[in-house]
Amino acid sequence: MDNLIQEGERRFKQNLSEEDLEEIMPILLPGVDPEMLCYREVAFRIMLQQELLRSIRYSTYMTLVLVKLEGLENGSGRFAEVVSLVRRSVRTTDLVGEFNGKGILGVVLLNAPAGPAELVVERIREEMSMVLKDSGYRDDPSKVVSVVCPGDANSWSGLLGVSEERLQEPVDHS
Numbered sequence: 001m002d003n004l005i006q007e008g009e010r011r012f013k014q015n016l017s018e019e020d021l022e023e024i025m026p027i028l029l030p031g032v033d034p035e036m037l038c039y040r041e042v043a044f045r046i047m048l049q050q051e052l053l054r055s056i057r058y059s060t061y062m063t064l065v066l067v068k069l070e071g072l073e074n075g076s077g078r079f080a081e082v083v084s085l086v087r088r089s090v091r092t093t094d095l096v097g098e099f100n101g102k103g104i105l106g107v108v109l110l111n112a113p114a115g116p117a118e119l120v121v122e123r124i125r126e127e128m129s130m131v132l133k134d135s136g137y138r139d140d141p142s143k144v145v146s147v148v149c150p151g152d153a154n155s156w157s158g159l160l161g162v163s164e165e166r167l168q169e170p171v172d173h174s
Contacts, residue, residue, distance in 0.1 A: 037083075038083050038087070038096045039096065041100060044095065045099075048064065048108055049156055051095070056154055061151070062112065063108070063113070063117035063146050063147065064107070064109075064146065064149065065107040065117070065144065065145070066099055066144070067106075067143075068103065068104050079103070081131060085128060086107060088127075089120060090107055093110055094108060095107065113151075114151070121145075121146050125144045146166075
């Protein structure tokens with residue numbers, strides 16, 4: 001394993017393409033789940049805090065999208081399927097990871113104001129609805145909400161508070 005990490009560090013110092021970086025990402029970042037290619041909870045929260053501070057500092061938009069999956073925890077096949085669906089629905093530069101250990105997936109849409117972010121949210125909702133209702137899965141328990149920063153929240157505690165409020169709101173399936 002040490003040789004693998006050293007090789008990854010050596011390659012990282014070279015001028016690599018985006019595909020090369022994605023290939024060695026699991027080696028370089030122990031905070032990435034190598035099977036699902038999404039950040040684990042602690043790493044994701046660190047990245048989220050950094051992006052929040054950057055959006056405040058430079059007055060740019062960042063949107064946090066939360067995907068709440070009732071009864072699906074990391075490690076289940078369905079959770080991995082939803083991660084894959086979400087990865088296909090966002091740009092490669094956006095961040096995907098576990099928001100917390102309670103089946104909530106987070107997505108950081110970089111440089112994304114409310115309008116374009118809502119289009120991504122709707123796409124994720126539609127895709128998830130089809131996938132989760134398929135194969136006899138009970139009524140769609142998912143919930144996808146978004147928080148635009150710094151508009152909706154301009155601090156870490158504000159972001160957590162707004163996120164919790166949005167996740168508690170009743171689901172509108174209309």
